[in-house]
Amino acid sequence: MKKALFILLCVVVFASLAMAQVTYTLGTGKPIGATSPIDKLGAHENGGRGCVGCHAPHSGVGGNGGNVGTGTVVDTTNAGNDALWGQDLGPLYGATLNMGDNGQYKTTLPASTAFAVADEEIRGIMMCLSCHDGNIAKGAMMVNQSWEQRAGLLPATYGSKPIPTLLGNDGTTAGNYNNDHPVGPQATLGAVGVASRFVVTGGKYSTTDAQYLEFINNYGAPTFFGRTPPVLPTGFVDGSAPTNAYVVCTTCHTPHTMYTSTASASNKIAGLSAGTFPSFFFIAAPYNPSAQPTPAQASSATQFCRQCHFTGAGGSNEGSNIHGVTTAF
DSSP states (O other): OHHHHHHHHHHHHHHHHHHTOOEEOOSSSSOBOEEOSSOTTGGGGGGGTGGGGTBOSSSHHHHTTSOTTTSSOSOOSSTTTTTTBOSOOGGGTTOEEEESGGGOEEEEOOOGGGOOTTOHHIIIIIHHHHHHOSSSOOOOOOOSSOHHHHTTOSOGGGOSSOOOOOSSSSSSSTTOOTTSOOOSTTSBHHHHTOGGGOEEETTEEEOOOHHHHHHHHHTBOHHHHOSSSSSSOTTOBSTTSTTTOBOOHHHHBOTTOSSEEEOBTTBOBTTBSSOEEEOOTTBSSOOOTTOOOOTTEEEHHHHHHHTTSOSSTTOOTGGGTOOOOEEEO
């Protein structure tokens, strides 16, 4: 009997591995475990190339065989000089992108002569676009469809049309960035009306705002407080004044963990200092479009956006003086 049960357990485990699906315990509002045969890097395994797909340990983009799109290396001066970056930043230096509604958020990327190690616009925008642009920078080796969608991890409500992963070549007009979330110096916390909720003390964000503290208790504020070390969040540039701090790609995304987010003492999720929560699309916070909220709950995929978009028509419950709505993770 015990042998039969053991064989049955093995069959179940092997079947789950074959399905390659992430299994979560949903709807409890408490820390959950994530069981998956999928490596945490997910899509950023880069087709088996692993870490060197982004970080070439020798010679920058040359160490990765050059620019796949052009057949050469455009950036011959600074290639690989920051974070051992192995994709070609050359086409992006000095490029201007008109992003957001009707392109009203214009950002001009640094020139090659302005290259500096750990520059937030280079690390937080250009390095991402060197793979995810597809218009100016065309060297990425990707199929331009969400990895989670191809792996069958998304709920059926997403539909069957491929979800693009290239911003500037997404199936609309080439070079259209109007339908992309703005980044850069014009995409500030002041512009979305959340800056007044925060103060900066000793290089760290904090808040005493009662409405925002209630939101933190219901969801958290990982975009503001969840980075390591817990200083001004990576991605919020010019952070000495929250009004001027602006968003880059890595404000919302982490390139190293595709489908989970972890609570900690400096990154409490729903008031909890431990636990693993589901996420998708390399979002650096709980973000689960498969969550099944009750009428008294909001999806974590909604709450994530409300960290910044706290008031107004699309704002939070707490910012609208609606209380008692928790989060379905």
